[in-house]
Amino acid sequence: MAPSFRMKPPMGEDNGWWWQAAAEGKLAIQRCTGCNTLRHPPRPMCGECHSMEWDSVVSSGRGTLSSFTVLHHPQFPGFDYPLIIILVELEEGTRFTSQLVNCAPEQVAFDMPVEMLIQEDPDGFRLPVFQPAEGSHQ
């Protein structure tokens, strides 16, 4: 078993709120309140209308795999290998980089439907990860 302490994200004003939502079990997507454009990763100004006003929506957690990689080496403490990293195209239209769990590395495929779950590490850190969507096992 790998040690339980994964590297924690540095948090500042532009991203801390997102990780707080994750700790509460939500996959948040930042939304510009000027023009309603969704954006991820979060940033302080809307590149479309330049508004600095924003709120967020909660993603359904459903999406498909735009791409993925399976990491074998180097192996960092706090992660189990092979480690499946995915780029999810969320239903809402933004993309999100995450980890795929409950799936054998040889089963990962492009365009595979996935669903979000919140993983809680033994040290209490929580973050959104994904698993194959129910009924999508091949």
Next chain:
Amino acid sequence: MTSPLHNKAAIAGIGLTGFSKKSGVSELALAAQCVKAACDDAGLDPGKIDGLVSYTLDSSDEIEVARAVGAGDLKLFSKINYGGGAAVGTILQAVMAVATGVAENVVCYRAMNGRSGQRMGQGVSGNIISSDLIHWSWYMPYGMLTPGSWIAMIANKYMHRYGVTAEDLGRVAISQRHYAQSNPRSFFHGKPLTMEDYLASKMIAEPLRLYDFCQETDGGCAILITSTEHARDLKQKPAVIRGVVQASTRGQEQMTSYYRDELDSLPEMELAARLVYEQSGLGPDDIQAACLYDAFTSEVIMQLESFGFCGPGEGKDLVREGALDINGRLPNNTHGGLLSEAYIHGMNNIAEGARLVRGTSTSQPSNVEHVLVSSGVGVPTGALILGPD
């Protein structure tokens, strides 16, 4: 309209340290050695250096290098961001300074204990909150901590979309390893690579294997830029800069541009291509050899498309035809490149570009007039076209 930079400056000197896995000296020592070597190559007194440019990642500040080599008054000092994306950007700073009269003799350098010191694959961490660190926060907690992991996401998508195979990546690795056999500076000199070896090498970040990765290296490389006119009076045949540009596009991230429309092409490299062709008045048909940035094999195939040597998805076909080899359409990284010579963050690829124009490569193809050199892939980048006086 002719660009004010076109043909105004030239590479007059190139300088290298030895390349190794453990230099045993400081990075400043490597920087001073390569800068001095570039001046010696040109026959220029280091006291005449009036500009120094490096990478933000370089630990040797301009004035430290200046004191070490005995440079006099500096009129330009500058560092360029974004890892290997900085390589050509340093040359752009120098060319702008020389073309405008801001400085006369500018040396661009990168010196690193890239294996024995801070390794690129060591991951990112830190306590000071910056916009850059917040960028990495989206990847660190998921275990995406290395360049290979960041590049693999795009490589996998690209290969899936266009049917690029492991053997295609292997062909790039083997072609460059073959060049390394003629280059005694290469880490892999005397160690040829077969397809069998390549395919048997350890999987690191699917679809990338060990031999898809460049060499972590201790070493330094410096490039002396001066006016084309002045370069004529120095020792070496000038490698005249036909065009030099930086390029970053909408939605650009450093290594992880996963949120823009294009996941299977390199928009910033396409921009660099358009700009450098415009500035030079040249096109892909005018280029006979290249040093396409090769921290990873997949990047070479993708750039064949970005720079218009073929259409989208056709890079693999060029590679299968042997285009990258010495008698091919576009001999590429004839020194062995970052994959097989050394990884000096792309600076050593610029040095090889100058050698190809001089006609002094250890694998010199016949009839080279123009050479294309690119900077880092997946980051804000740049491109350079060199030609004879």
